[in-house]
Amino acid sequence: xxxxxxxxxxxxxxxxxxxxxxxxxxxxxxxxxxxxxxxxxxxxxxxxxxxxxxxxxxxxxxxxxxxxxxxxxxxxxxx
Amino acid sequence: xxxxxxxxxxxxxxxxxxxxxxxxxxxxxxxxxxxxxxxxxxxxxxxxxxxxxxxxxxxxxxxxxxxxxxxxxxxxxxxxxxxxxxxxxxxxxxxxxxxxxxxxxxxxxxxxxxxxxxxxxxxxxxxxxxxxxxxxxxxxxxxxxxxxxxxxxxxxxxxxxxxxxxxxxxxxxxxxxxxxxxxxxxxxxxxxxxxxxxxxxxxxxxxxxxxxxxxxxxxxxxxxxxxxxxxx
Numbered sequence: 001x002x003x004x005x006x007x008x009x010x011x012x013x014x015x016x017x018x019x020x021x022x023x024x025x026x027x028x029x030x031x032x033x034x035x036x037x038x039x040x041x042x043x044x045x046x047x048x049x050x051x052x053x054x055x056x057x058x059x060x061x062x063x064x065x066x067x068x069x070x071x072x073x074x075x076x077x078x079x
Numbered sequence: 080x081x082x083x084x085x086x087x088x089x090x091x092x093x094x095x096x097x098x099x100x101x102x103x104x105x106x107x108x109x110x111x112x113x114x115x116x117x118x119x120x121x122x123x124x125x126x127x128x129x130x131x132x133x134x135x136x137x138x139x140x141x142x143x144x145x146x147x148x149x150x151x152x153x154x155x156x157x158x159x160x161x162x163x164x165x166x167x168x169x170x171x172x173x174x175x176x177x178x179x180x181x182x183x184x185x186x187x188x189x190x191x192x193x194x195x196x197x198x199x200x201x202x203x204x205x206x207x208x209x210x211x212x213x214x215x216x217x218x219x220x221x222x223x224x225x226x227x228x229x230x231x232x233x234x235x236x237x238x239x240x241x242x243x244x245x246x247x248x249x250x251x252x253x254x255x256x257x258x259x260x261x262x263x264x265x266x267x268x269x270x271x272x273x274x275x276x277x278x279x280x281x282x283x284x285x286x287x288x289x290x291x292x293x294x295x296x297x298x299x300x301x302x303x304x305x306x307x308x309x310x311x
Binding site for chain 2: 013014016017020064065066068070071
């Protein structure tokens with residue numbers, strides 16, 4: 001089974017990297033960008049075929065390591 | 080005093096840290112991150128600076144979950160002293176031993192310069208050889224030192240006197256100009272609730288000899304040693 005975990009900064013947390021990317025897009029003349037927030041994507045291979053078990057394993061992975069829940073949210077998708 | 084300096088893959092300041100501890104009169108040895116126990120009789124655990132695990136995922140995230148960190152957590156829970164400098168501070172935050180997190184510097188630049196710090200209190204094992212309000216001259220060298228915490232945590236840190244050092248000018252004035260990484264409330268270092276864990280971004284171990292331009296960092300190591308007595 002494959003899964004994708006997306007980790008993003010919580011609302012209100014300053015994201016200087018996103019700001020820099022936003023500035024770079026503007027300087028490249030890409031129009032219509034009102035804001036950029038940078039995050040991370042993890043594509044994960046799981047040994048199990050059981051969706052409930054996979055979700056529990058992915059939640060543990062996010063809580064223990066992939067996201068720092070002080071500043072980040074995570075989203076899990078089985079793909 | 081017996082010190083254990085933990086070495087992770089990518090640590091690079093452990094040598095300077097051991098030297099600073101020994102100069103102050105501590106017995107100091109390096110301990111590899113895969114160990115499950117600290118050396119018997121360890122009084123102080125130090126997490127040195129560097130780029131553990133190449134700063135992969137988040138600074139300090141992987142080191143914060145290393146095998147040896149369970150022993151470090153147990154040592155801290157017993158009231159044992161723990162010092163984390165630079166990457167060590169990031170590791171302490173990721174390991175849950177200190178609140179908050181160190182984010183990318185506000186101006187996105189790696190900063191590397193001499194920096195004055197205001198000593199917020201001098202009644203802890205780490206700062207008793209300094210004066211309260213003293214400005215000490217040390218160094219900073221980091222890309223992710225922008226201390227960030229939620230409003231409630233910040234209020235608790237301030238209310239309980241857990242801010243150890245703030246970025247200041249040479250006279251101890253905490254100014255916006257002195258806060259080059261954008262840290263909330265100009266925070267350069269914080270204590271745990273029981274004041275036995277200190278995390279700080281600046282490097283006191285860099286300024287311990289006149290030969291390299293200053294000795295203000297010595298006070299921190301000498302404070303620690305004076306709490307325990309010198310190694311035989």
